[in-house]
Amino acid sequence: MAAVTEPLLRTERMALRQVTRSDVDRLVLLNNDDGVMRYLDWRPPTREQVVAEVEILLKAYEVYPRHGQLIAELADSTFVGWFSLAVGADGPAAPELGYRLRTAHWGAGLATEGSQAMINYAFAELEAERVVAETMFVNAGSRRVMEKCGMRHIETFHVEFDNPLPGTELGEVRYQITREEWLVARTSR
Template identity: 30%
Template sequence: MKSSIETERLLLRELLSSDDEGMFELDSNPNVHRYVGKKPVIHIDESRTAIGLIQKQYATFGTGRWAVVLKETNTFIGWSGIKFISDTINGHKDFYEIGYRFIEEHWGKGYATESGKAFIDHAFNEMKVEAIYAYADPENSGSRNILEKLGLKYVNSFMLDGEEEVWYELKNPNL
């Protein structure tokens, strides 16, 4: 796996233990969690644990969510990336999912789309994955718009843990 990816405005890199304060700012905000379980973290140790779990994913699967840092200021603004999912979700098992989450003040600036394009390029051209999948709350129009800007297509609605979700996918055009 590459050590980092640069876009016009962003540095994408593996999450570090020192990202704990940024992760806590991100995941303690109830607005950030509106469509992802409605369970914001309440202590920075939860963010530290999350970073540790993501770092284990790097070691186990060679991929995972990465920190998104503004190049201009070296500021942590959230995470994005390709995660390997070994659970069965919507009839799929052992697949690659794209995801992103940003500190609220950085919403609406195109960072999810910019980082997402870089990660899809990396997944298809470096990792040679066959397809990228994603799912979202059907009411999360912001996330759904980003997925569509990234080229993912809506496939179906399904239930996950008693909640309706929408499923998107994008096949690798190079395979």
């Protein structure tokens, strides 16, 4: 069971809090959930790799304490997965949205709910200028979530992989929403 930490964000159905070392087993469970890694890798990361990833996340919180990966839980503490606003090469003004949910929670609107909350948080609290997200072209579910959140497709690109996943030949896609687009969408509701 994860150590109790205060949620950084709340949505209608979820609390989103920072990752702790006690979340390792939950993250391993998520990565081993059948179908979760379909568009990410041939096999899930090992427990040791997840431990190393958690240490990287904890160090990143020291530099950017309000960015990064957040554990998503329902009101009854059921583990849903995670959402992220990662600081990449373009810095904190253009965080990258990411999410990974257990398959039991697919199709319930939680990916859109959490992603929308992260986008709102990026613009309202983190003063982001844009939020970006990437996935494989063939990942229709993730693309649909991005579009429901007001993100638009800005490019398709190709990456060379030593052992490409099925669908890699169609490329990767990048989506984004700018602060201006977010503001217009908020005022038109």
